[in-house]
Amino acid sequence: MDRPFDPADWQPTKPPDPRDKDLEPELPGLIATLGAQTERIYRQPYNPSYWVERGKTLQRLRYPELAVADGYKASLLCGAAIDLSIEDPRWRLGFGAGFQVLDESGTTDEQSDVKGWLDRLSSQAEQLVIDNLYYFPQYMHGRNVRKGYPWLSAKHRVRDDDLIEKINGEFAESARWLETECAKYLRARDKLKAESAGPYGILQRHAFGRTPVDADGNSSSSEVLGVFAACDIRKGKLIMADDTRLWGCMGPGSHPSDAMPSTKLGCQDPTHPNLATETAAQNLRWVRDVSSGRSAAQNLLRCRSLITCISDTDPTKDHPLDHPLIARLTPSHPSTKATTFSFDGDIVTPIHCLQQFGIDVFANANCDTWVVFTLESRLRNNSWSNPVHKCVSPLFSLFNHSCDPNVTWNVQYADTTTLELDTIKAVKKGEQLFVMYNGYTCDQPLETRRTALRRWFDTDCQCSLCKHEEANGLYGGTEIKDAERREGDRSESSSEEEDDDDDDESSGDSDGSDSLLHPSACECEFCISSREFFERVRNGEWRADETLREFPEDEDGSFDPEMDCASME
Numbered sequence: 001m002d003r004p005f006d007p008a009d010w011q012p013t014k015p016p017d018p019r020d021k022d023l024e025p026e027l028p029g030l031i032a033t034l035g036a037q038t039e040r041i042y043r044q045p046y047n048p049s050y051w052v053e054r055g056k057t058l059q060r061l062r063y064p065e066l067a068v069a070d071g072y073k074a075s076l077l078c079g080a081a082i083d084l085s086i087e088d089p090r091w092r093l094g095f096g097a098g099f100q101v102l103d104e105s106g107t108t109d110e111q112s113d114v115k116g117w118l119d120r121l122s123s124q125a126e127q128l129v130i131d132n133l134y135y136f137p138q139y140m141h142g143r144n145v146r147k148g149y150p151w152l153s154a155k156h157r158v159r160d161d162d163l164i165e166k167i168n169g170e171f172a173e174s175a176r177w178l179e180t181e182c183a184k185y186l187r188a189r190d191k192l193k194a195e196s197a198g199p200y201g202i203l204q205r206h207a208f209g210r211t212p213v214d215a216d217g218n219s220s221s222s223e224v225l226g227v228f229a230a231c232d233i234r235k236g237k238l239i240m241a242d243d244t245r246l247w248g249c250m251g252p253g254s255h256p257s258d259a260m261p262s263t264k265l266g267c268q269d270p271t272h273p274n275l276a277t278e279t280a281a282q283n284l285r286w287v288r289d290v291s292s293g294r295s296a297a298q299n300l301l302r303c304r305s306l307i308t309c310i311s312d313t314d315p316t317k318d319h320p321l322d323h324p325l326i327a328r329l330t331p332s333h334p335s336t337k338a339t340t341f342s343f344d345g346d347i348v349t350p351i352h353c354l355q356q357f358g359i360d361v362f363a364n365a366n367c368d369t370w371v372v373f374t375l376e377s378r379l380r381n382n383s384w385s386n387p388v389h390k391c392v393s394p395l396f397s398l399f400n401h402s403c404d405p406n407v408t409w410n411v412q413y414a415d416t417t418t419l420e421l422d423t424i425k426a427v428k429k430g431e432q433l434f435v436m437y438n439g440y441t442c443d444q445p446l447e448t449r450r451t452a453l454r455r456w457f458d459t460d461c462q463c464s465l466c467k468h469e470e471a472n473g474l475y476g477g478t479e480i481k482d483a484e485r486r487e488g489d490r491s492e493s494s495s496e497e498e499d500d501d502d503d504d505e506s507s508g509d510s511d512g513s514d515s516l517l518h519p520s521a522c523e524c525e526f527c528i529s530s531r532e533f534f535e536r537v538r539n540g541e542w543r544a545d546e547t548l549r550e551f552p553e554d555e556d557g558s559f560d561p562e563m564d565c566a567s568m569e
């Protein structure tokens, strides 16, 4: 926020209101003020007045969620200072209110002035919070439109080549791991032949083709990543078991809303939402207890992501947005759709979680609230959920959507946060691997699918099925022939020549705001297999020993590793 930005990049997160006056003439001044106030906070982070002042500027710049957060931090500082002075009236604020000092010389009128000053500041801070919570006093919620903040540095807007290389290492590692697990499983059945495992997927740029390069040699489509088949893969192949450290779970608790409303089920793992390695001081149970239903899982996912960044790096030096698990995620920035933000869930809970894990939320600029909201945009666009968990899986999050996918995703039953990905069609090396984001609409007409996919995409779906239907005017969902679909699939190959020919394809920013959805009603192969998990949960049929799904067998009932791994060297 200390970085000056071009007024042309200013995109307020407050939903537009016809009464809003034109801010353009004031923008340069407001941007300069914001920078100066942020610098002042860096110098004296414990002065509540600086947070109130910056909060007011953020309100004028129409960032309600950030104004609320600054107001809340000011309230915390005022509260702490008032508490101290009540405890012992000799406590007073030190120079510039950056700290408290003990005045041994006795109390004076001056002291009561400081208290008066704190009280006034406290009311201003409270007012700042209230003014920016659109639904106050009915609800402690505000309204905003998810946008990228203009002060976000250039390096936090892109995925660099080093990161892509690292992720491709993870794809290779995941294939190796899978084969080791397969080996264990098969050895137990005495049917294993040793075999090498190559990666099945490889991450590449220009997933939907290239856009023309600009004068600096950059192409906007280079930021659209996708996963492509690294080898020929047969239909029905388990290509990945993607486990994650970024998850949250809900319930069970004493209140019915603590668990999923329809099933009253909650997470059954007695250690959750904590990790076995965490200490009592790191207990996150309170996050689940103060939120209800699905928001518990969402809030915990956010907290766990923050904790992952903190624990893997030096939080005083490293930025959470640099963490490879976060840096890889593409954000969702809907153009116009207003969403709500919760004072408790989106602002208070992350601040307290950061404090619990040792972060000075006033002095550590890397963990300022705008960073938390930026992180949240990325989590929302990449999360998936099952009845009790909300997760972001590191490799799965790089798969693009197709309405005619070649890969299906299911939750592994044992830990319920690991995703298994299987091919549901034979895939040729170089073809893009696609999953379906919203299984509920898989057999719906084009227009219905498009509307549903707006949760994640800023543009229309770029998949071959949608393009084909659009080109043929099939908006009402007329069936198309399988042969035509296959033709479309081939056109999504990642080969350089095809990309080069494909100049007019453009990327799509996401406007997603919710997790990927499992299907419920459709009878297609993809939906039936995805639905399995839900049925098992509802029927209480979780099996802890069920770590990997059964491997496919030959017609005569025996398993043939050659067949399973036919596509690999």
Ligand SMILES: C[S@@+](CC[C@H](N)C(=O)[O-])C[C@H]1O[C@@H](n2cnc3c(N)ncnc32)[C@H](O)[C@@H]1O
Pocket (backbone or CB within 6 Å): 207, 223, 224, 225, 226, 328, 329, 330, 331, 332, 381, 382, 396, 397, 398, 399, 400, 401, 402, 456, 457, 458, 459, 460, 461, 462, 463, 507, 508, 509, 510, 511, 512
């Ligand atoms: C889970 S991420 C997938 C990986 C992403 N392409 C990336 O570059 O990191 C989801 C985002 O990818 C893009 N995307 C995925 N499938 C798409 C599709 N069929 N059409 C248009 N955009 C798509 C959208 O921007 C969406 O918000």
